[in-house]
Amino acid sequence: MDSTKRISIDQLTVGMFIAGLDQPWYRTPFLLHKWLVTNPDDIVQLKRHGIHVVTIDTKRGLDVGAAPAPESSAAVVEEQASPAPAEPTTPQSNEPPSPAAAAAAVYRQAMEAVERVFLDIEAGQPPKIVALKPVVRDLLKQIIEQPEAMMIQFCLDKMRRFDGTLANHGMDVCVLTLILAVENKCTEDEMEALGLGALMHDIGFVRLPRNLYRKTSALTEQEQVLMRQHPQLAASVLAQVDRVPETVTRIIAEHHEFQDGTGFPKLVKAGAISPLTQLMALADAYDDLVTTRYGRPPLLPHDAIRQLFVLGAKGRYDKTLVEVAIKVLGVYPLGSLIKLNTNECAMVIGLNHEDRLRPRIRIIKGVDGERQHQPVDIDLQHQPSDQPTRSILRALDPGTEHIDLPQYLDLAVGGASV
Structure with missing residues (x-):
């Protein structure tokens, strides 16, 4: 006999086992849509993200109208797929990591x-x-x-x-x-x-x-x-x-x-x-x-x-x-080194999914072929009106150009790396 049933979000209580939601998983903050509800905040989060109907499994958790269990069993807790955990914080700062x-x-x-x-x-x-x-x-x-x-x-x-x-x-x-x-x-x-x-x-x-x-x-x-x-x-x-x-x-x-x-x-x-x-x-x-x-x-x-x-x-x-x-x-994936029609050399630092041939770039060498002391970032989809219109001519080999790409890609992410 099927132990799952669909209920209103208003009927959901702590102790019920969620087996599914009425929204795709990638539209909610919950990494998986199967877990034992142990925290009332989970229900608040579900409502906040537009969940109206949930599927519960009465074999793995409480049914509608049942009294909440004083403590969830270790076996159920061990096998549950919990909501995505919060980012860890450090004692030094309450700022979330970049x-x-x-x-x-x-x-x-x-x-x-x-x-x-x-x-x-x-x-x-x-x-x-x-x-x-x-x-x-x-x-x-x-x-x-x-x-x-x-x-x-x-x-x-x-x-x-x-x-x-x-x-x-x-x-x-x-x-x-x-x-x-x-x-x-x-x-x-x-x-x-x-x-x-x-x-x-x-x-x-x-x-x-x-x-x-x-x-x-x-x-x-x-x-x-x-x-x-x-x-x-x-x-x-x-x-x-x-x-x-x-x-x-x-x-x-x-x-x-x-x-x-x-x-x-x-x-x-x-x-x-x-x-x-x-x-x-x-x-x-x-x-x-x-x-x-x-x-x-x-x-x-x-x-x-x-x-x-x-x-x-x-x-x-x-x-x-x-x-x-x-x-x-992308046609020119992140990290690609490219030659522009202006003779400038740049690296792709971001994609424009609406226009794959016009990504966001970081100019490394100027029109004279010399390295930029301060690299300039340009969105090829939204270019400055007071500058020549730039377009990509071809991809370049970083080895041939003697360019250390990680140095410039690091700037795109604030210097963080593994």
Whole structure:
């Protein structure tokens, strides 16, 4: 018998277990829409955000008309998915952290947690899924509240990293996947599955020779055969863990399958691949393209976006999802170095989703090619009327131009970094 029922928000009391709301999760301050109500302020917040009807689960909490329990049981409290916690405060100041500082802190804490899980896996222990769920929730909360700050933090972390690990790559793909998933309006359960799948999608490499993933030259034919086993090996690692959602296992097992049937390990086509897998695989592909991999130098972010567009047109990736990626990342993603029609050199520091070719930029070199003592920020969508109209000519390679991009991107976030 179904234990859920829909009730008016006015009937909601402490002790009831919320199983759903009448608003999408991303429009409320609550990261998940399933938790035991233990604080009257939760009800106030729900009303304040326009919630009129809630779904309760009478097996996991009180029914309408029941007397409130004096104390919630430990078992229920342990399994509840609580509303997003408040930002921690420090004794020195009551000021909330800046978006940049908050993003940096969440990124750092998440990275530390992910690295611990991967160290356990490398030591032969099964992955601790329960330790990764809070990581996904914290990242999601920050992405929803400050998406641009998280994207800048992603760029800074990537620019400063000389050698990537499986944990680094999993973290990168997780952040990108969740950003795409928010834009794609995925459900909260899909979000959690995508986040967990992204973090662990390459754990199969721990069952392969240690130097294979970090090899800096092209793979031999034999190494290619080994490398293509990692999705299935990942599934075998997950088989050691109780109650891993089938959705998560499927995302990991399928993440190298392509719509046109050219992927691996099973060469399946579009209809046999989960839509969630396709979304995560797109984030994985972008991160691979902008990272040195098996002797191939990284592409510029703009070129990586163009490559995804071409592959989408050819049928490897879902065109609709590619369009979502371009909308979120931009034609010239955050951190891109660009040449302007005025001969100035600038870096992209913000996106204009209504006009992807006119982002917000920071001018680093003037028309004479000399470095600016004081970089100037311009919104190409709303340019000063007393200056020449600027437009982007092309993307530039920071290495060729000898420009330290993190130095200038740091300014966009107030100097906070991981």
